[in-house]
Amino acid sequence: MFKHISVLRDEAIKGLNVKSDGVYVDCTLGGGGHAEAIAAKLNDNGLLIAFDQDLEALQAAQKRLVAYAKQIRFVHANFNQLEVVLAEHQITHVDGVLFDLGVSSPQLDRGERGFSYQHNAKLDMRMNQEQTLDAYEIVNNWSYQDLVKIFFQYGEEKFSKQVARKLEEQRKKAPITTTYELVDIIKSAIPAPARRKGGHPAKRIFQALRIAVNDELGVFNDALHQAARVLGINGRLAVITFHSLEDRLCKQAFKKWSSNKETPRNLPIIPEQDKAPFRLITRKPIIATAEELAQNRRSRSAKLRIVEKQAKWQQQFTYEEGWRK
Numbered sequence: 001m002f003k004h005i006s007v008l009r010d011e012a013i014k015g016l017n018v019k020s021d022g023v024y025v026d027c028t029l030g031g032g033g034h035a036e037a038i039a040a041k042l043n044d045n046g047l048l049i050a051f052d053q054d055l056e057a058l059q060a061a062q063k064r065l066v067a068y069a070k071q072i073r074f075v076h077a078n079f080n081q082l083e084v085v086l087a088e089h090q091i092t093h094v095d096g097v098l099f100d101l102g103v104s105s106p107q108l109d110r111g112e113r114g115f116s117y118q119h120n121a122k123l124d125m126r127m128n129q130e131q132t133l134d135a136y137e138i139v140n141n142w143s144y145q146d147l148v149k150i151f152f153q154y155g156e157e158k159f160s161k162q163v164a165r166k167l168e169e170q171r172k173k174a175p176i177t178t179t180y181e182l183v184d185i186i187k188s189a190i191p192a193p194a195r196r197k198g199g200h201p202a203k204r205i206f207q208a209l210r211i212a213v214n215d216e217l218g219v220f221n222d223a224l225h226q227a228a229r230v231l232g233i234n235g236r237l238a239v240i241t242f243h244s245l246e247d248r249l250c251k252q253a254f255k256k257w258s259s260n261k262e263t264p265r266n267l268p269i270i271p272e273q274d275k276a277p278f279r280l281i282t283r284k285p286i287i288a289t290a291e292e293l294a295q296n297r298r299s300r301s302a303k304l305r306i307v308e309k310q311a312k313w314q315q316q317f318t319y320e321e322g323w324r325k
């Protein structure tokens with residue numbers, strides 16, 4: 001059964017300021033918790049477009065949300081297809097967009113998906129199981145330099161070079177096929193004192209591989225800018241992140257979009273075209289309450305950021321990609 005506890009659900013829905021006849025996008029349907037809360041606020045004229053690239057998650061959510069069939073259109077696609085899908089549905093703008101970037105609990109808990117270092121399984125880690133690139137391909141065929149790069153950039157692993165070298169040595173003998181094989185290699189590459197602190201020694205490498213397999217940062221950056229473009233006036237964009245790389249990307253984009261252009265200090269009034277196209281709803285990220293933390297430990301790293309699009313500056317704003325692989 002595909003069961004997932006939605007993180008910061010009430011805070012995210014409140015932040016979206018849902019209108020009963022509005023059009024909304026849930027870019028990360030998952031178990032359907034956020035989608036259900038949004039759909040419950042919509043009348044027959046309201047609409048929710050719900051994305052998920054994981055077919056199993058999508059099908060489970062469709063069953064869960066059958067009572068809201070009139071309000072929801074389910075889309076089996078990566079959320080970087082946002083503008084394409086909206087165009088196909090002849091939707092020119094929306095009232096709100098939500099991203100929940102955490103890996104769903106079923107993907108972590110089901111060992112055969114290969115996301116977790118706590119279950120023995122084939123190396124996989126694909127969100128979309130129809131794609132060809134998986135963790136096995138990266139671990140066994142990517143160069144030493146590329147492994148070091150993703151381990152350091154995506155996992156912030158201090159011992160990236162040592163782990164990459166161990167992998168290179170091992171795969172010359174035989175392919176590395178399972179998560180437990182990979183865990184053992186990682187443990188052997190990291191000095192004993194470092195293994196005894198900072199959580200599981202394989203955590204950062206597994207995170208890095210998952211991000212690389214699914215191009216998570218590149219896809220998120222692309223989709224984030226698409227979401228900003230499709231938002232209507234006074235529309236809101238809410239993003240829940242779970243690690244520092246995603247949060248930094250989101251924070252920097254929101255800060256840039258909500259900052260006025262530089263003008264001379266002695267200018268009495270800021271010209272309309274120099275004013276920020278967005279305003280921050282959350283100056284600081286919203287985090288889980290003590291009550292939510294007690295119910296769901298995976299909420300401890302979650303951060304929610306929200307911005308709102310401003311009417312009078314819509315046409316003057318130029319969107320730029322802020323992150324490069």
